[in-house]
Amino acid sequence: MALSRSGSKLLKPISPFFSSAPSILSRSISSSNDSITVETSIPFTAHNCEPPSRSVTTSAAELQSFFRDMALMRRMEIAADSLYKAKLIRGFCHLYDGQEAVAVGMEAAITRKDCIITAYRDHCTFLSRGGTLIEVFAELMGRRDGMSNGKGGSMHFYRKQGGFYGGHGIVGAQVPLGCGLAFAQKYSKDENVTFAMYGDDGMGTAEWRAAKSPAYYKRGDYVPGLKVDGMDAFAVKQACKFAKEHALKNGPIILEMDTYRYHGHSMSDPGSTYRTRDEISGVRQERDPIERIRKLLLAHEISTEAELKDIEKEVRKEVDNAIAKAKESEMPHPSELFTNVYVKGLGVEAYGADRKELRATLP
Amino acid sequence: MSAGQISVPIVFRGPNGAAAGVGAQHSQCYAAWFAACPGLKVLTPYSSEDARGLLKAAIRDPDPVVFLENELLYGESFPVSAEVLDSSFCLPIGKAKIEREGKDVTITAYSKMVGYALKAADILAKEGISAEVINLRSIRPLDRSTINASVRKTNRLVTVEESFPQHGVGAEICTSVVEESFGYLDAPVERIAGADVPMPYAANLERMAVPQVEDIVRAAKRTCHRSVPLAATA
Numbered sequence: 001m002a003l004s005r006s007g008s009k010l011l012k013p014i015s016p017f018f019s020s021a022p023s024i025l026s027r028s029i030s031s032s033n034d035s036i037t038v039e040t041s042i043p044f045t046a047h048n049c050e051p052p053s054r055s056v057t058t059s060a061a062e063l064q065s066f067f068r069d070m071a072l073m074r075r076m077e078i079a080a081d082s083l084y085k086a087k088l089i090r091g092f093c094h095l096y097d098g099q100e101a102v103a104v105g106m107e108a109a110i111t112r113k114d115c116i117i118t119a120y121r122d123h124c125t126f127l128s129r130g131g132t133l134i135e136v137f138a139e140l141m142g143r144r145d146g147m148s149n150g151k152g153g154s155m156h157f158y159r160k161q162g163g164f165y166g167g168h169g170i171v172g173a174q175v176p177l178g179c180g181l182a183f184a185q186k187y188s189k190d191e192n193v194t195f196a197m198y199g200d201d202g203m204g205t206a207e208w209r210a211a212k213s214p215a216y217y218k219r220g221d222y223v224p225g226l227k228v229d230g231m232d233a234f235a236v237k238q239a240c241k242f243a244k245e246h247a248l249k250n251g252p253i254i255l256e257m258d259t260y261r262y263h264g265h266s267m268s269d270p271g272s273t274y275r276t277r278d279e280i281s282g283v284r285q286e287r288d289p290i291e292r293i294r295k296l297l298l299a300h301e302i303s304t305e306a307e308l309k310d311i312e313k314e315v316r317k318e319v320d321n322a323i324a325k326a327k328e329s330e331m332p333h334p335s336e337l338f339t340n341v342y343v344k345g346l347g348v349e350a351y352g353a354d355r356k357e358l359r360a361t362l363p
Numbered sequence: 364m365s366a367g368q369i370s371v372p373i374v375f376r377g378p379n380g381a382a383a384g385v386g387a388q389h390s391q392c393y394a395a396w397f398a399a400c401p402g403l404k405v406l407t408p409y410s411s412e413d414a415r416g417l418l419k420a421a422i423r424d425p426d427p428v429v430f431l432e433n434e435l436l437y438g439e440s441f442p443v444s445a446e447v448l449d450s451s452f453c454l455p456i457g458k459a460k461i462e463r464e465g466k467d468v469t470i471t472a473y474s475k476m477v478g479y480a481l482k483a484a485d486i487l488a489k490e491g492i493s494a495e496v497i498n499l500r501s502i503r504p505l506d507r508s509t510i511n512a513s514v515r516k517t518n519r520l521v522t523v524e525e526s527f528p529q530h531g532v533g534a535e536i537c538t539s540v541v542e543e544s545f546g547y548l549d550a551p552v553e554r555i556a557g558a559d560v561p562m563p564y565a566a567n568l569e570r571m572a573v574p575q576v577e578d579i580v581r582a583a584k585r586t587c588h589r590s591v592p593l594a595a596t597a
Binding site: 090091092142143144148150151152153155156168169170331332334336337338341350351352353354355356357358 | 382383384385386387388389528553554555556557558559560561563564565566567568571572573574575578581582585
């Protein structure tokens with residue numbers, strides 16, 4: 001079956017970048033919920049399906065919320081980097097900065113009844129599913145106000161009420177779990193879908209070494225697929241909306257999000273042994289997801305430069321406050337060692353390192 | 364299964380057990396899991412001497428060997444003799460090493476816990492208890508004769524391991540001693556192991572979930588019927 005290219009003959013690409021400078025006094029004339037149409041950066045590449053249109057409907061309100069949410073995520077990850085270097089975060093820490101468009105775009109296309117499951121680069125996805133900054137920072141620092149009461153750490157964030165199933169340390173283990181979630185949704189016929197996310201690899205094993213075919217969106221020709229610019233939140237939103245409709249009607253579909261992480265794989269990977277610093281700064285310059293939204297906000301005269309800078313300052317303060325509060329949170333109580341081992345302990349005993357010294361009945 | 368026609372001379376090596384703050388999916392010690400399987404050999408080096416001699420033996424061995432290292436030990440240095448550095452140095456599989464001789468209590472350990480047991484032995488020595496520390500080196504085949512000979516000498520046993528207690532290496536050692544050397548025991552056998560819970564991330568809970576030197580000291584004192592003040596939990 002031929003690859004179909006997004007209909008470049010049908011739609012003339014509209015440049016959203018006006019040449020006039022936005023005036024400080026002008027407000028967007030339309031109300032913030034009036035619809036605006038934006039074009040994705042590039043057309044979608046499809047495999048065995050008809051790609052969605054490049055034109056995405058949005059609104060001033062959505063643009064502003066994209067900007068704020070992504071700025072918050074960016075700030076949070078950068079702050080986590082400092083906390084790790086200050087040894088307040090231990091063990092593993094995998095940062096998501098650069099990839100914010102995927103979390104934010106996906107969230108805009110789905111509901112909290114749809115499920116998301118991912119691997120260990122999960123801080124921002126947790127946030128987008130309704131998690132709070134304090135829950136993130138307290139968890140990263142192993143304190144009792146953390147999302148998992150301090151017992152999980154960076155790789156183990158979950159939010160069942162938000163449809164977020166984690167948060168998994170073992171590479172690839174989340175994929176069959178995602179299938180399971182999807183099957184459950186299919187059996188209960190509730191018209192919801194699951195997004196099972198996974199990466200192309202860990203620390204820079206070249207894709208030609210790790211994958212039989214790096215054209216991931218074709219996925220060895222098992223299911224239809226779509227290649228998406230993962231640095232464009234609107235492309236992500238459109239693709240996820242398309243994928244949900246497709247999955248509900250025709251079954252599984254693969255979305256290849258062409259995204260980019262600025263940090264190394266984890267805090268123990270400098271991220272510069274398998275790529276050049278020029279590549280990283282190049283992406284930051286040309287494809288940064290937050291910058292894309294900033295340009296759209298300015299071009300559509302929804303916000304001014306000053307307002308956007310204020311939002312960034314606000315977001316920075318929010319993050320700093322959350323960190324300060326998280327630092328005040330205490331370490332978990334020793335009795336927490338024995339909680340949540342079983343759903344119901346039913347009188348089972350468990351032991352500490354010295355079984356004659358420390359034993360407890362599981363709650 | 365092939366009446367000996369086909370053998371599997373492979374070595375699987377890698378880190379095993381807890382590192383620091385890596386949480387529930389990255390902290391388990393699988394020595395007991397692998398050692399339950401007939402046909403497998405399971406080695407657990409502690410020092411550089413162990414690592415060099417045992418790995419060579421593993422590679423030369425015609426059977427499948429699981430070689431369990433420890434991430435935190437990668438950064439530790441050990442003194443080695445000229446003999447160890449010699450290119451022909453090799454250690455036998457299935458033989459434990461007596462790291463420190465003693466006469467009052469036998470402490471068995473493997474991997475990182477050998478270091479902890481040696482520290483515990485130092486503390487016990489100051490209190491007049493002479494501990495014999497056995498570095499198991501080989502979990503399967505387990506050197507039951509060295510362990511039993513030691514307990515027949517000291518009459519007391521403390522087993523130490525990082526992994527979960529139930530059906531663990533310590534459980535097998537205790538059983539072997541009770542089966543072979545029951546008459547020689549002057550005190551119940553003692554097991555120090557990881558806490559019977561998934562490894563928590565928070566630093567204070569993690570410390571409670573892995574054996575500490577004071578746990579080993581306390582258990583050894585119990586076997587010597589010394590009264591032990593109730594230790595505060597972390």
